[in-house]
Amino acid sequence: MPVNAPASPDFPIREILPELLATLAAGTRLVLEAPPGAGKTTQVPLALADAAWLAGKKILVLEPRRIAARAAAEFMARQLGEDVGRTVGYRIRFEAKVSAATRIEVVTEGILTRLLQSDPELADVGAILFDEFHERHLHGDLGAALALDVQANLRPDLRLVVMSATLDGERVARWLDAPRLTSAGRSFPVRIEHPAPRPNEDLPFAVRRAAELALAETDGDVLVFLPGKREIDRTRGALGALPGVDTGRLALVPLHGELSLAEQRAALRPADPGTRRIVLATNVAESSVTLPGIRAVIDSGLAREPRFDPNSGFTRLETVSIAQSSADQRAGRAGRVAPGVAYRLWPQSQRLEPSRKPELEQVELSGLALELAAWGADSLAWLDAPPAGALAQSRELLVLLGALDDARRITALGRDMLGVGTAPRLAAAAVRAPAAQRGLIADILAAIDARSPLRGESARSDDFRTRIAALHAWREGGARAARDADAGALAALDQASQGWRRRLGNAAPARGVADSHALGDLLLHAFPDRVAKQDAGNPRRYALANGRGVRLHDNTALFGEPWLVALDLRYEEKDSLILSAAPFDPALLERDYAERFRRERVVRWNGAKKAVEAFEERRFAALLLDRRQVGVTAADAVPALIAAVKAQGLDALPWSDHARELRRRVESLRQWCPELGLPDVSDEALLARLDDWLAPYLDGKSRLEALRADELSQALAAMLDYDQRRALDAHAPVALRVPSGNERRLDYVPGQPPVLAVKLQELFGLADTPRIAQGRVAVTLHLLSPAQRPIQVTQDLKGFWERTYPEVKKELKGRYPKHPWPDDPWSATPTARAKPRA
Known part of the structure; x- marks a missing residue:
């Protein structure tokens, strides 16, 4: 139409x-x-x-x-x-x-x-x-x-x-x-004024003085730019005594993202006849929305913009000075219908940044990293590329959350997290929440994403459960039941929670008093690196799973809790201060993060004693759970080196590409053909058996750096006997010969069929999908276009030729005319070239 x-x-x-x-x-x-x-x-x-x-x-x-x-x-x-x-x-x-x-x-x-x-x-x-x-x-x-x-x-x-x-x-x-x-646009002249500031004057009263000027010098509406809802509410109170407000001749109209739909529409409508308006707006009014009748702008010069807060692990909104481009755009709002005035509440001598910086240079990038992993692109055409260091750090977090595997590829959990539509930490908690707890996780998502509703003494509580308890009390009994809390903020929280409940499958709202560990048990999956264990010698001090130390403040509501998950921290030189946390059941660590536990014999050099010590330790990540001293053998160097590898992980060793590929092949074939008795070469198994397979190659060395990559490859290969090596080459080969005569490498990922990426023209005449592992495993074919882009992923090559190839041929023949696209792929000559040789 x-x-x-x-x-x-x-x-x-x-x-x-x-x-x-x-x-x-x-x-x-x-x-x-x-x-x-x-x-x-x-x-x-x-x-x-x-x-x-x-x-x-x-x-x-x-x-x-x-x-x-x-x-x-x-x-x-x-x-x-x-x-x-x-x-x-x-x-x-x-x-x-x-x-x-x-x-x-x-x-x-x-x-x-x-x-x-x-x-x-x-x-x-x-x-x-x-x-x-x-x-x-x-x-x-x-x-x-x-x-x-x-x-x-x-x-x-x-x-x-x-x-x-x-x-x-x-x-x-x-x-x-x-x-x-x-487009030249159309605007009228705007006079710029900088009213002289008064010492120690709060922003609401500076706005009031400017509003009195604007109302006296212009005859239209006034638009005030403020950084957020809190400043809008305070300024609205300060303007309440202006002449005309009590008679209805002057209307004070808020405009921000937390308003209801009806309130937003009201703010965008013209003033009633005989009424002037003062619109108190955040930077939503800078562009894309039309506010009729504005003749004066009062600009605080401030805005809330996202900044990464490493202590909370989230991107937070911070109050910052605006850029000159934003100041110009705000001032232009006064000249839409007639000449106007812009009153800027900062000194005329103050210089602003010329333009706004891209968000991706200032925010936490785990969400972006997850999107890129899902997209599968190594590089994109960015106007400004994401900072490499921040992106790498975000990918490490995603691996910890289970969203990416060790090869930085997206997992099934990661794809589920994308569908939640929030920060990856919170998405991980939402996806892993039991169905019965989805109403509660919706409350958590809403509460973490919003300002705290708590007021008075409760606002200083470091117990995150207090926020959710206030929301539940408000649900049950309204504003009276939720003491020390802002009813408007609670209503906004409840509305956001409704949206999350719909997103998570129309869960019922959580009510009543939650179990003391319920919130922490859910938040554990958002902050597995923030698991905090109480120090046995100092009950206010905790050690985190990431190796850092934290402490509770003097008036804490969490005193005596042996285990916490820390949501928000304030960095301090010695131990960071816990601003928000919740207790959890430590049994969940064994259930959900068993791979992060380890028990090991540690041999280390004590610099103070100048002696080798040996301990048996049990740890969760960096948290020491228990330790006992054991005797030291005469072979001091090798145990110390083995301990260093255990502490630093296998990445401390000089792995070659060949060795990594060998491990993937062995692990894959071990799963497919267990009767072959191939050794377990997973990270956990190798770390657990360092004394068996690595120690002989450390003999005579005093530094890990002395171990060469070829020696490490020999150590790994030595774990297989002659028959096992032959079986590995026969049943999990490095490459397969395809009908074109070329050798194409297989890509192994334990737990998945191997991948063979090959141009479809090289497979002409081949009816059946190649199989390995004694014929038990069909290869996953990534059939490539002449431009080496995947056009089909299949384990049913015959079905592809019969059902899909005609459509592929129709689509790509015109795009790649120099490559063969026969009507009968069964009898065509396989080739890797643009034009087959005669």
């Missing part, structure tokens, strides 16, 4: 729409620069909806914020005279209004990532519009990088448009290799 909704003449973007349409008809990428109010957010999608190249596919419009996404969809739907959810719809966290008829879908940035991961080809999408790209949110950068990868490899017809008001258009155009278009 044609949309037929030309841009309103009120929008300046109308002047460049013909050129925009022509550009996207001729090419697939575009950078559009247009100031606030030009109409880019709502008019460009409507103008593109009838483009011939769209061919009935949808347009996705990305908005960084939920308020903006909903508002943009509603505005476009009104232009079409329809309800939201028909031609124009939106999809945001916990809410969607779309239908089979939806042609334009406005989504928040994280939604695009989920769509790309579930359907990389985006078969029903013809264009993606990245609005307000200058905000450089992590999911925006990731979505753009993934979309470029899709366009380059799967969908060359996919249109990509990057739009912004304050964008380094030249740099972005170079990155995209795309043309730039600029």
